[in-house]
Amino acid sequence: MKAARLHAADDLRVADEPVPAARPGECLVRVTAVGICGSDLHWWSEAGIGDSTLDHPLVLGHEAAGVIADGPRRGERVAIDPAIPCGICRPCRDGYRNLCIRIRFAGHGHQDGALREFMTWPAGQLYVLPDTLSDTDGAVLEPLGVAIHALDLGHLRLGGTAAVAGCGPIGLLLIQVLQAAGAGEITAFEPLAHRRAAAAALGVAAVSPAEAAGLTGDGVDVAFEVAGTDAAVQLAVAATRPGGRVVLGGIPDDDKTSFSASVARRKGLTIAMVRRMNEVYPRAIGLAAEKRVDLATLVTARYPLAEAAGAFRSAAARTGLKVIIEPTPAP
Numbered sequence: 001m002k003a004a005r006l007h008a009a010d011d012l013r014v015a016d017e018p019v020p021a022a023r024p025g026e027c028l029v030r031v032t033a034v035g036i037c038g039s040d041l042h043w044w045s046e047a048g049i050g051d052s053t054l055d056h057p058l059v060l061g062h063e064a065a066g067v068i069a070d071g072p073r074r075g076e077r078v079a080i081d082p083a084i085p086c087g088i089c090r091p092c093r094d095g096y097r098n099l100c101i102r103i104r105f106a107g108h109g110h111q112d113g114a115l116r117e118f119m120t121w122p123a124g125q126l127y128v129l130p131d132t133l134s135d136t137d138g139a140v141l142e143p144l145g146v147a148i149h150a151l152d153l154g155h156l157r158l159g160g161t162a163a164v165a166g167c168g169p170i171g172l173l174l175i176q177v178l179q180a181a182g183a184g185e186i187t188a189f190e191p192l193a194h195r196r197a198a199a200a201a202l203g204v205a206a207v208s209p210a211e212a213a214g215l216t217g218d219g220v221d222v223a224f225e226v227a228g229t230d231a232a233v234q235l236a237v238a239a240t241r242p243g244g245r246v247v248l249g250g251i252p253d254d255d256k257t258s259f260s261a262s263v264a265r266r267k268g269l270t271i272a273m274v275r276r277m278n279e280v281y282p283r284a285i286g287l288a289a290e291k292r293v294d295l296a297t298l299v300t301a302r303y304p305l306a307e308a309a310g311a312f313r314s315a316a317a318r319t320g321l322k323v324i325i326e327p328t329p330a331p
Contacts, residue, residue: 002327003116004308005057009047012060012309022120028069029080029121032330033139034114035063036315036323038168038228039251040107044312050255052109061325062106064114065129065138073123079138080114081125081281082106098149098278105276115308117327127281130289135330136302137288140169140295140322142277144284146249147173149277151181154222154247158182161220163239166227166250167195167206169298169322174224175202176293187216189235192318198297209235219244219267228252233259242267249274298322 003017022028040060042049062082068074085092085100092100106121107113129138147170156162162183164171167190178186179202188199188206199206207215212235219241225232228250236246237259246269248257264271287293300320303311305327315323 001117002305003059004305004325005059006043006047006054007057008054009045012044012312013057014306014308017116019118020120022070025122025124026120027071027073027123027126029066029078029119029126030069031064031066031114031117031119031327032135033065034061034325034327035139035143035169036061036311036325037063037143038170041312041316042251042253043107045316046253049108049251056110058107059112059115060107061114062108063139063142064106065135065141066114066119066328068126069118073126076126077129077135077138078126079129079141079281079285080106080121081127082113082142083276084111084122084125096278098276115305115325115327117305127285130285132289133285134296136299136324137295139324140173140298141281141284141288143170143322144173144177144288144293144295145277145280146170146274147177148280148283148287150174150224150226150247150249150274151177152278152280153272153274154224154245156181156183156222159184160222161185161216163187163189163216163220163223163236164199165189165223165225165232165235165239167192167199168226168318170249171195171224171226172198172202172298172321173293174226175199175204177287179203180287180292185220187220187239189232189239194319195321198321212239215239221245222247224249226250230258233257237264237267237269240267240269243269245270245272247272247274299324302326
């Protein structure tokens with residue numbers, strides 16, 4: 001089979017490797033669609049993310065779907081939950097499996113991800129896709145899950161107001177999730193014109209950061225930052241009313257986030273940090289299957305596995321939205 005491994009920053013190589021053998025409790029999956037996430041771009045451009053660094057060639061990719069290739073579930077089209085929690089640590093026992101201290105995550109650290117033609121994965125982390133969802137939709141369920149988890153952390157009341165700073169794929173999904181959850185007025189901040197247009201097409205007020213001052217009046221109930229920049233964090237803090245919440249979901253380039261402490265303190269803001277997602281795949285599948293969230297329009301480019309390096313360059317240019325790599329043809 002073919003696999004794409006990151007050997008160093010901007011050094012992604014596609015080569016032949018043996019097809020992995022499934023162990024007890026695992027399934028062999030033929031991978032059909034993999035989305036490139038902002039965190040993948042950190043690995044690709046910096047050879048690391050946060051306090052994790054590349055110390056061996058790594059298969060990236062955690063937004064994935066495929067077809068089970070062996071065993072009693074052979075032929076099932078599935079979305080792949082990229083997180084494998086230990087199930088026994090304190091966070092797992094408390095119901096926060098996304099905070100597992102021994103978690104294994106596809107395309108991170110020492111756990112190979114999905115940018116290969118075949119991968120083995122725990123059967124319990126493979127969610128059957130309904131016929132109404134494509135394999136590409138299945139790959140986009142992972143960022144949708146992050147958006148749902150961010151919404152959960154925001155504790156937004158029915159009819160409450162919200163702001164979203166950053167209109168990349170997760171920001172656009174978050175807008176749709178907010179609408180599905182009964183949010184009132186939603187304001188979006190985004191510097192790139194084509195992403196503002198995508199947000200505006202969802203029926204929300206979408207403006208550039210330069211136009212943000214005073215736009216939210218006395219402030220929104222909850223602001224979500226999904227850009228990974230200090231400027232976006234400052235926008236979220238400024239846009240939130242006294243006593244409101246700010247949910248930080250972006251990953252900064254240098255593993256540091258800063259904002260005006262006096263403004264946040266004066267407002268008495270509650271700040272929540274997004275760590276991937278927590279047991280939301282069934283909800284994500286339900287929302288997408290019921291067409292309450294549109295996944296297909298987020299995909300603006302597709303590449304075969306052989307052109308993985310070009311796909312990453314395309315994603316890093318941010319001229320579109322979601323870039324998908326297709327290791328094998330979908331059925």
